[in-house]
Structures are given as C-alpha cells and as structure tokens.
Amino acid sequence: MKCPYCGKLDNKVLDSRMSRENSAIRRRRICLFCKHRFTTYEKVEEQTPMLIKNDGRREMYSREKLKRGILMAAQKRPIAISTIDAFIEDLERKLQESNYKEIPTSEIGERVVDFLKKLDPVAYIRFASVYRNYTLEDFDREVKGIYMTLRHHEPASHRLKQ
Numbered sequence: 001m002k003c004p005y006c007g008k009l010d011n012k013v014l015d016s017r018m019s020r021e022n023s024a025i026r027r028r029r030i031c032l033f034c035k036h037r038f039t040t041y042e043k044v045e046e047q048t049p050m051l052i053k054n055d056g057r058r059e060m061y062s063r064e065k066l067k068r069g070i071l072m073a074a075q076k077r078p079i080a081i082s083t084i085d086a087f088i089e090d091l092e093r094k095l096q097e098s099n100y101k102e103i104p105t106s107e108i109g110e111r112v113v114d115f116l117k118k119l120d121p122v123a124y125i126r127f128a129s130v131y132r133n134y135t136l137e138d139f140d141r142e143v144k145g146i147y148m149t150l151r152h153h154e155p156a157s158h159r160l161k162q
C-alpha cells in the first residue's frame with residue numbers, strides 16, 4: 001500500500017473496521033516516512049486467503065457462498081441471522097489476520113461445523129452431512145450419538161427394553 005503523499009510503502013495500520021455494507025475493510029494508516037495519515041478500502045475477498053478445494057483447485061473466498069450454505073442448514077431453526085453474521089465476520093477477521101495466502105476449504109468447513117454444533121443439533125447435522133459428504137452410515141452414527149445424549153438421563157433398564 002503506497003503512501004498517496006510520498007509514494008513510500010512503509011506504513012502502519014492504526015485502525016481497521018468493516019465498511020457499513022460489510023463488503024470492504026476500511027483501514028486508517030500512517031506513513032512511516034512522511035507521517036501523513038490516509039485511509040484505504042480493501043475488498044474482503046482480496047484480503048482473505050484463497051481456498052484450496054479437495055480436488056486441489058483454487059477458489060476465491062466468497063462470503064455470499066459461505067452465508068448461503070449456513071443459512072440453508074439453519075433453515076427454520078431458531079438461529080438469528082445476526083448470530084450467523086457475527087460468526088462470519090469473526091471468521092473473516094481471523095483469516096485475514098492469519099496472513100496465509102491459501103488455506104484448505106476444509107479449514108472453513110470445520111469452523112462452521114464447530115459453530116453450528118454449539119448452536120443447534122439439526123443445523124449442525126444438515127451442514128456436516130452436506131459439507132463432509134456423509135455416507136448414510138456416518139449420518140446414522142451422528143444421529144444416534146445425539147439421540148443417546150438426549151436419553152442419557154433415563155434409567156438403563158428402560159433403554160434395554162425392546
């Protein structure tokens with residue numbers, strides 16, 4: 001990022017925040033050479049590492065795509081959109097701060113899985129089944145796991161009865 005006053009590249013970020021539409025990051029910078037302050041706007045996508053898909057292909061990070069996937073899993077579940085937005089913002093900030101140029105798509109997928117797991121079992125199963133490409137057997141095991149947790153407090157004899 002060149003200083004608009006003297007053209008030098010050395011500057012320090014004083015403050016970062018998302019723009020109102022959440023599509024850009026606004027950064028206040030100070031030139032370390034001439035000490036002028038200036039503001040830059042950077043697109044979220046440009047500041048986020050490239051994604052490496054399972055088949056090795058590269059893909060640009062897309063907030064829209066990520067949000068769509070989460071919303072689909074969260075359909076008709078008691079999860080506020082604001083909770084999802086806050087999660088995405090937090091995730092993006094961590095990705096931007098990581099300074100990685102590339103990360104596997106699974107890195108993001110697993111974070112969404114963790115997030116939903118704490119929020120809602122149905123949304124979690126839905127997302128995990130699509131994202132992890134669950135086989136029927138895996139799916140059955142996950143559902144049984146949740147079922148067992150729910151029944152945890154019932155007496156053992158009751159559970160054994162057919």
Ligand SMILES: [Zn+2]
Nearest residue numbers: 003006031034
């Ligand atoms: Zn300067």
